[in-house]
Amino acid sequence: MTSASGTEETTGPALECVDLTYSYGEAEMRFDLSVTAGEWLAVIGPSGAGKSTLLDLAAGFLEPTSGEIRMFGRDVASLAPAERPLSMVFQENNLFSHLTAFRNVALGIAPRLRVSPAQREAVEQALSDVGLAGYGNRLPSQMSGGERQRVALARAFVRDRPLILLDEPFAALGPALRQDMLALLATLRRRQGRTATVVMVTHHPEDAAAHADRVAYLENGAVAAIGEAREILSARTDERVARYLGIGRSDDRLADRV
Numbered sequence: 001m002t003s004a005s006g007t008e009e010t011t012g013p014a015l016e017c018v019d020l021t022y023s024y025g026e027a028e029m030r031f032d033l034s035v036t037a038g039e040w041l042a043v044i045g046p047s048g049a050g051k052s053t054l055l056d057l058a059a060g061f062l063e064p065t066s067g068e069i070r071m072f073g074r075d076v077a078s079l080a081p082a083e084r085p086l087s088m089v090f091q092e093n094n095l096f097s098h099l100t101a102f103r104n105v106a107l108g109i110a111p112r113l114r115v116s117p118a119q120r121e122a123v124e125q126a127l128s129d130v131g132l133a134g135y136g137n138r139l140p141s142q143m144s145g146g147e148r149q150r151v152a153l154a155r156a157f158v159r160d161r162p163l164i165l166l167d168e169p170f171a172a173l174g175p176a177l178r179q180d181m182l183a184l185l186a187t188l189r190r191r192q193g194r195t196a197t198v199v200m201v202t203h204h205p206e207d208a209a210a211h212a213d214r215v216a217y218l219e220n221g222a223v224a225a226i227g228e229a230r231e232i233l234s235a236r237t238d239e240r241v242a243r244y245l246g247i248g249r250s251d252d253r254l255a256d257r258v
Contacts, residue, residue, distance in 0.1 A: 011072065011073050012037075012070065012072050012073025012074075013034045013035055013036055013037060013070070013072070013073075014035050014036065014037040014038070014039075014071060014072060014162065014163050014197035015033070015034070015035040015058055015069075015070075015071055015163060015197070015199065016033070016034050016035075016068070016069070016070040016071075017031040017032060017033040017034075017054070017057070017058070017067065017068070017069055018032060018067055018068040018069075018070070019032060019066070019067040019068070020032070020033075020057060020064050020066075020067035020068065020069060021064060021065045021066045021067050022053055022057055022062060022064050022065055022221075023065045027221065028065070028221065029050045029053055029054075029221030029222065030067075030221060030222050031050070031054055031057070031067075031221075031222065031223060032222075032223060033054075033216065033223055033226070035197060035199060036197075037072065037162070037197055038194070038195040038196075038197055039197060039198075039213045039214060040189075040197075040198040040200070040211055040212045040213050040214075041197075041198065041199045041200070041212060041213065041214050041215070041216060042200050042201075042202055042207070042208030042211070042212035042214070042215045042216070042229065043055075043199065043200065043201045043202070043215075043216050043218060044201075044202060044203070044205060044208060044215060044216070044217055044218070044244070045217055045218035045219055045224075045244065046219065046244060049218040049219050049220065049221065050218050050220075050221040050222070051167075051201040051218050052167050052201060053221075054201075054218070055088065055165045055167050055199065055201060057069065058071075058084075058086070058165060058199070059081050059084065059086060059088050059165055060076070060079065060080060060081035060084055061081060064077070071084060071085055071086070071163060072085060072162065072163075082111075085161050085162055085163055086161050086162075086163040086164065086165055087108070087155075087156035087157070087159045087161045087163075087164055087165070088156070088164075088165040088166070088167070089149075089152050089153060089156050089164070089165070089166045089167070089169040090152075090167050090169060091167055091168040091169055091171050091172070094152065095140045095148055095151055095152065096140075097139065097140050097141060098139070099139075099140075100136060100137050100138060100139060101127065101132060101135050101136050101137070101138050101139075101140075101143070101151045102123055102124075102127065102136035102137065104140070104151050104152075104155060105123045105126055105127060105151060105154045105155045105158055106119065106120075106123045106158075107155065108155040108156065108158045108159045109122065109123070109158055109159060122158055123136075123154075123158060124136065126154040126155070126157055126158040127151075127154050129154065129157065129188060130150040130151070130153050130154045130157075130184060130188070131150060131184070132147065132150050132151065132154065135147065135151075145172060145173060146173055146177045146180075146181065149169055149170060149173070149181060150181075150184070152169065153169075153181070153184065153185065153188065157188050157191075160191075161196070162194070162196055162197060163196065163197045163199070164185075164189065164196050164197065164198050164199070165199050165200075166185075166198065166199070166200040166201065167201045168201050168202060168203060169181075170182065170207075171202075171203060171204075178204070178207070179207075179210075182207055182210065182211055185198070185211075186211060200212070205233055205245055208229055208233065209229060209233050212229045213228070213229065214226060214227060214228055214229060214232075215227065215228075215229045215232040215233060216232075217232060217238070217240065217241050217244065219240055219244075224238070224240055224241075225237070225238045225240065225241055233245070
């Protein structure tokens with residue numbers, strides 16, 4: 001996909017959270033995490049564990065209480081969300097109902113919707129890449145849930161940022177369609193000689209087993225366990241993960257799918 005952002009990668013991990021804290025009321029979350037450039041990290045854990053908070057801090061939608069956030073070796077704490085080298089896809093596709101699919105995607109690279117010929121080509125290519133060639137003039141209300149999420153993916157990838165954050169974007173889809181969307185994501189992230197880094201929050205461990213290189217398990221506002229997907233999802237090394245997954249310590253059914 002043609003880059004429209006001009007964003008350049010630097011060296012270092014794609015995402016580093018160093019003693020990163022976020023407080024609300026009397027509760028405090030604390031994250032320490034390093035995500036290697038080019039890997040797919042799945043983030044799992046019970047509701048309220050801090051999964052969405054972690055992504056919102058990385059994206060710049062929340063301001064940390066203390067600590068550091070670095071991306072590709074650069075401190076991004078002072079950068080606005082649009083200036084960070086990432087794209088984010090939410091559970092709700094966040095499409096504007098009054099804008100066509102083309103214009104919703106174009107917002108990723110032309111916030112004022114003044115699209116140059118090169119940008120128009122990039123948007124049309126992005127729609128084609130997600131299987132929506134010819135859908136540019138359709139409104140969100142004229143598309144299915146899966147099609148709307150494809151538009152959201154197209155908008156994320158047209159920005160051509162090296163880090164993709166996904167906050168359960170396919171949770172509302174049926175199992176077959178969810179797997180189709182994950183396969184599409186796996187294809188789209190490998191473009192132009194590099195592989196985009198993916199950090200994906202999910203409540204479906206089988207999705208992590210099928211696609212993730214590593215899995216981070218969050219509990220009580222912290223990264224309680226992290227490691228290779230097979231190891232974490234086997235639930236043989238951490239009783240907290242075993243309880244969350246609802247499987248015995250010797251049950252490696254999920255690990256066998258990795």
